[in-house]
Amino acid sequence: MRAEPSVLPLHLSGVGFRHGGQALLSDVDLCVPRGALTIILGPNGAGKSLLLRLAHGLLEPSEGRVEWAFAAPRRRHAMVFQKPVLLRRSTLANVTHALALAGVPRGRRKAEALAALDRVGLSALADRSARVLSGGEQQRLALARATASRPDVLFLDEPCAALDPAATRAIEDIVRALHAEGTAIVMTTHDLGQARRLARDVVFLNRGRIVENAPAEEFFAAPQSPQAAAFLRGDLVW
16 A cells, blocks of 8 residues: 655745734744754744644634645644643543544544553553643643654644653653654754754744754854844843
8 A cells, every 4th residue: 555645844935923913923934844853942922832833724824825745634743732631531532532533443543542652651541530640641641642643743832841850851752752753843942951952953933033943953053143142041031
C-alpha cells in the first residue's frame, strides 16, 4: 500500500492578524519542513501562541496565507496547550475519544490508545480518572491524545510552563522521541535552557514580527539582531 504523503511543508506567507484594530502579528513568513524541531521564542506579548493558533487553523489570518503541501485534515496536525482540557473520563477514554473524532474505526481504537499511552509512560494509569492525574501526568496524557493518530506536525504551546523539573524532563524526553519517530515539532517556550536543549531551529518574535529565524546553534552563539541579543541577556521585557 502506498504511503500517504506528508502534509508538510507548511508555509505561512505574509501572515498578519488584527484584533480591535491593532496588529498583533505582521508580515510573518515561515516554513515548517518535514523533520522540523522549531522553537519559537520571544518576550511576553510577542505573538508566540497566536502564531501557533494561526498555523494550526484555530484562527484565520487577517492577511496572508497558511498553506500546506497537501490538503491537511486536522488529524494530520495536532496541538497541545499549556493547560490541557481533559474529559471527565478515564485516561484511556480520553485517548479513544480523540481517535473516534479522528475517524479511527472502533475496533482499532483501544489498541492504538494503549500504544499512545505506552509511548508517554501512562499505560499503567489507563483506568484512572484523568482529572486526578498530577499536572505532569495530565500533560503527558494531552500528548498521548494529540499524537495517537500520528500527526505529521505537533504544535506545543509552552507545554512545561506549569511543571516541576522532573515533569519537564519527562515531557522533553517525549518530545525528542516523537521527533525521532518522524513528527515535526513546533513549540513555544519561555525557558531558554529548554530551547537550547531541544531546538534545531529558532524563530524569534518581537512585537508581532519575526526578527530572526536561524539554526539554534547560530542563534544562541551569535544573534543577529539587537532585540534577540537583549532577550538572551534577559534585558528585553517588550
